[in-house]
Amino acid sequence: MKKSASKLAKELHEHVPPDWYYRAINYDRNFIRKYVHLNRFREVGKLIEPNGGKILDIGCADGVFTKVILDKSRADKVIGIDVLERSIAWATKHWKHEKHLEFEVVDAHKLPFKNKEFDAVFALEVLEHVFEPVKVLGEIKRVLKNDGYIIFLVPAETFLFKFIWYFWTKYTKSRIWKETHIHAYSGNFMVKLVKVLGFKIEVDKKIIFGTLHLIKARKK
Numbered sequence: 001m002k003k004s005a006s007k008l009a010k011e012l013h014e015h016v017p018p019d020w021y022y023r024a025i026n027y028d029r030n031f032i033r034k035y036v037h038l039n040r041f042r043e044v045g046k047l048i049e050p051n052g053g054k055i056l057d058i059g060c061a062d063g064v065f066t067k068v069i070l071d072k073s074r075a076d077k078v079i080g081i082d083v084l085e086r087s088i089a090w091a092t093k094h095w096k097h098e099k100h101l102e103f104e105v106v107d108a109h110k111l112p113f114k115n116k117e118f119d120a121v122f123a124l125e126v127l128e129h130v131f132e133p134v135k136v137l138g139e140i141k142r143v144l145k146n147d148g149y150i151i152f153l154v155p156a157e158t159f160l161f162k163f164i165w166y167f168w169t170k171y172t173k174s175r176i177w178k179e180t181h182i183h184a185y186s187g188n189f190m191v192k193l194v195k196v197l198g199f200k201i202e203v204d205k206k207i208i209f210g211t212l213h214l215i216k217a218r219k220k
Contacts, residue, residue, distance in 0.1 A: 006083040006107040015176040018090035021064040043207045048072035053119030059126030063091030081106035111139045124153040128181045152215040157186040161211040
């Protein structure tokens with residue numbers, strides 16, 4: 001029997017701790033790893049619009065970044081979704097006192113939400129992990145309101161990123177991420193893909209020494 005995309009994703013990420021990002025930010029003694037995470041939060045945070053509304057965070061993991069999105073956006077509700085049950089269970093328990101946060105186990109290839117339900121959608125270092133990114137992007141477009149915005153963050157696939165990723169996933173505890181990247185977005189491929197799907201690019205930049213590609217786009 002053919003396995004579903006969500007089942008395959010779970011198998012690829014089976015060794016990732018449910019509180020990976022929370023632990024990295026609060027307890028990790030690796031300065032570089034902490035610097036990368038905090039820098040990502042800061043750069044993405046600059047692009048978040050403090051307009052309230054309803055927001056979807058795809059691939060939320062343990063909800064650390066979802067909480068950043070909530071704080072910066074002042075949203076009425078932020079829904080974080082992930083295919084990893086353990087991560088969602090951890091996030092639901094840890095953030096249970098945050099009444100504007102909600103976490104659900106959902107496959108991004110088929111979002112169980114209404115058309116034009118969200119004011120913004122975030123997919124932060126997610127699209128390299130999904131099996132059918134075009135399908136996921138189509139779902140994002142469907143659930144996003146007209147004039148709503150999307151923020152993507154993907155590895156830039158530069159020589160520096162590949163060099164760091166090789167050693168990072170071979171000699172450190174980040175080896176749990178090895179072989180979890182299914183797709184690569186080199187050059188301006190991500191920008192072209194977003195444009196083809198009918199979004200208007202507002203921000204297109206490389207961050208953290210050019211290793212990550214940050215894109216903000218708006219639904220026309």
